[in-house]
Amino acid sequence: MNTHKIIKIVAFALAILGSIFALMIMTGSEAMIDNILYITYAVLGLVIALVVIFVLKGLVTGDIKKTLMSVGAFLAIIFISYGLSSGTDLDLQPFNDKGLGITEGISKNVGAGLYAFYVLAVIAIGSMLFGGVKKILNK
Template identity: 40%
Template sequence: MLHKILKIIALILSVLGAIWLVRIILAGDTAITDSAELQDSLVTPFILIAYATIAIAIVFVLVFVLKNLFSSGSSLKGTLIGLGAFLAVVVISYGLASGEEVQLRDGEVLSASAVRWVEAGIYAFYILAIVAIGAMVFSGVKKLAK
């Protein structure tokens, strides 16, 4: 039953999105850029359809994740361990980052806090990439050993 409802909602949103996309293409970029009325009548509904699609997807993902998460205790424990490990990587990355104000090309200044968070994100990426590569190598070596 839920699957049929989702298919109908997806079909309606797809048709509405396609209609507005065709209307936007037929109006043309220049006309839309020059006219606030066309922006309100063509672009705004298209954006609202996209927002509705994203909101529905997020709600259903959260519902199914929470449903499956609490269906068995072991999956909850594994999820919490994974979340804790990810948070530990973020904390370690933030601790490694220094952060100093940076002058941008357009003349604005990026604050030390923002620079530190960007640097922390880069460090977190490197740490997670190394862990992922290590896990793949370990898995391959383990398979070869068997």
């Protein structure tokens, strides 16, 4: 059997189990919810393990140079975003008055995450538009 078919079958089975558990949680008591949460943690662990296994398998069998270049570009975007974020462009006093304990470091991390999100969103939208335009022009 093809690995792709096995993954599809496992994903479909997990989706059905997830739907059943969600319905049980919505209609069940707290004791049942605790037991379902343990099952959910086990399923989540299984899914994460499968993802890690197949990602590592893809790295070994695929084009590792292209993968490393993509990871490097992603890390470059993260580091540049962190460098651009100041952490001092927001008045932290209202947050600290509410007892949230926001520091400049936390503000800098949030700003870096926002900058990285914006850059990655623009890249994703641009690549979708580029692919669509290229597909239309090649017809």
